[in-house]
Amino acid sequence: MSTLRYLTVSALTKYIKRKFDADPHLSGVLIKGEISNLKQPSSGHVYFTLKDQKTRISAVMFSSAAGSLKFKPENGMEVMLQADVSVFESSGQYQLYVKKMEPDGIGALYLAYEQLKEKLQNEGLFDQSKKRSLPPYPEHIGVITSPSGAVIKDIMTTAQRRYPIASIRLYPCSVQGENAVPSIIKALQTASEDSSLDLLIIGRGGGSIEELWAFNDEQVARAIASFPVPVISAVGHETDVTIADFAADLRAPTPTAAAEIAVPHIEEVRERIMSLQIRAGRAVTQQLQYKKQQLKKQADSIVFRRPGKLIEPHAQLLDRLNERLYRESAMIVQKAEIKRERIHERLIRLNPGSQIERKKNSLERLIDRLENTAAKKVNSDRQRFIQAAASLEALSPLKIMNRGYSLVFNESNELIKSSNQVKNGDKIKVSLQTADLICSVEEKLERDQNGEN
Template identity: 35%
Template sequence: MSRADAHEVYSVSRLNQEVRGLLEQAFPLIWVEGEISNLAQPRSGHVYFTLKDAEAQVRCALFRNRALRLRFSPENGARVRIRARIGLYAPRGEYQLIAEHMEPAGDGDLQQAFEALKRRLGAEGLFETVRKQPLPALPRRLGIVTSPTGAAIRDILSVLARRFPALPVLIYPVAVQGAAAAQDIVTTLALANQRRDVDVLVVSRGGGSLEDLQAFNEEAVARAIATSAIPVVSAVGHEVDITIADLVADHRAPTPSAAAEQLSPDGSALVQAFQQLRRRLIEGHRRLRDQRRERLDRVSRRLEAQHPGRRLQERSQRLDELELRLTRALRQRLDARALGVTNLAQRLRTANPGRAVAQHRSHCQTLTTRLAIAMRAGLTQRRGRLQENARALEAVSPLATLERGYAIVRHGDDGRILRDAGELAVGDSIQARLGQGTLDAKVTSIQPAPAKPDE
């Protein structure tokens, strides 16, 4: 199997057809300016030529129905401006321009006037968004300022008939081309604002050259649109045609059909919305009815349950029941109290206070005797222990040692007890405590202790 079999393979004719479709979809109508060359005008009435500038060229075709509208005779070397769509001539695989309109490039005077007026009105703020009026969501009546015999009115009415045929339309017939067209449009706009028969106006006409659209580039028309109290939609020419009316209007539609689309609600969508609302209303009504019926049944049951007669019967029965319970409780209480009195009398007879007093008196005498004996024995025992402790204390008391002829000698200056004669010097004062009294003395001589044998 070859690599080509694994991929989609185009024929030349199919390739050219698809490329032509892509070109026609990707590019809208465009304006192109250049010089005519290779002009050919066969007997069919079509016009074929090449449009070129200093660096490139492109083949062009102007078919008979469009060529008949030309207001001049094209010639080789003439500089022209064409409005065209891009296509592809499949037999030769060459892309070309299919001209819809051709005008001499000398129309630049009109273009210069257009640009000058655009700058001046723009400086005045007539194009600012803040001054534009909003469009009504659902117009009560639509006013159309256009030629009653032109293609624009047919397109608008066709779209309205398809989308929302119930929308009333009032046509204000005017001339849309020629010397008197601008004043006609101004007068009609003033009349519409005076009568107030509609709540939105569409100023419209079909496509054409810059000269054909000149009425919509007049300052008087622009100011009439700007001062209109009724919102104005400008739908002049094709999408590529931009007029002063488009810029100053409250809203611009690229075509008359688009204006009708934007201003008319979608009838089928409204029908669907109404049907949905109707279903919701029916469902809501049914749900509310069921809720109210359920509430009525609940209230009825409560009313029946709370009927005064029934409540009186229940209260009477409850009263009888309480009376029986009270009688029974009183009888039980009296019986219990009687039994309690009997038991207390029996216990009183059994527990005679005289016998208990005699028993307690005897027990008290016994305890008194035992207390006296215990006190004498305790005193004797403690007296003996005191004497023993006194003898033991006397045996170890330093005072007893002093009674046997010993003395406690202290230094006369600081009162410390002296244990070694070497701690004194001749002439030091000493104090000696004897068994009876004390005495003060001075050292006159010192006899050191004899040395121990092992030293």
């Protein structure tokens, strides 16, 4: 009995992948379609889906290939690809491994140019408000270009012919090829360290868009825009427009035109200097004539002819002021003396010794009055006390009892005022002056109102 062999999923996927990789028709396939689901992580790889009206396929472009792109892929963009068709083992799906990519219907370089131009323009790098004016009479001009090309010769010839007193300093660089961008940036950095520069010209001769491409680089554009002195861009011919032209402060159609823009003509400068000399001479002459007229006018004035006339009114006023000052000073002194005397008199009146003596006399009088009043009060109160004591003694029951009267109380120690308060056999207490008697009622003998039994 034969044994069945089962493949694992991984083994089957690897087998299919080897079939794909071994098929020459699936290597270097030229294919076009629309980009969708575009993803560009920090790794530099590009992941997207390539689709047409009927189907779609996953695609990846690794950073090694994506770094050579001249444009920025976007969703919805129609592109033409050269890719290998293979299987991604982890998911078991076939996909495109892109080696090259071009926009469909428009050149990659032109698209990249337009994209970078729009980006920098939106940032404000090309704003006219940031453009600087060129110095009218530059002494030191820097030039960034190839040392072997005709550009430097044209610029030096034109500058020396028009303005020989200006010095030209070359900062050599490569203007095309793979090393052009870093070479141009290095030349810009070197030139920026020269504090004596008044102006910079950067440029090269004409050529194709590929040959001029170094001047469409973003780093070059930013370095030009941030350069410390004004920059003239002179790249290619008049019809060639690069990103560097927009980043510079001024664009010249050719390198020769850049030199003509950078420096004035020496004859024009001489004519201007002569014109200024003539104008200055005229201005000095007019100013001298005016000052002479002013001097003559002042010399003929009464101030210089009769200076005493100018002083006399002030002298008279000074005398009046002196007299007024003396008079008012005397009045102030007199008022001060009167005030001093008044204060002295007041001080005498308010002398503490006098005040104390007066207060002492007043205190003695008050003490005498207090003693007299107190004595009178004591005597008055003593007399009132004696009278009250006499009245109290006269009304005292003891006084009455001393005359033979007594007080009678019942068993409840209540004063008996009427015979109705007792009855036969009750115990009573008879209070005499010197003793109390306990008695018993044996009989009541009633009296009438006249006191008879």
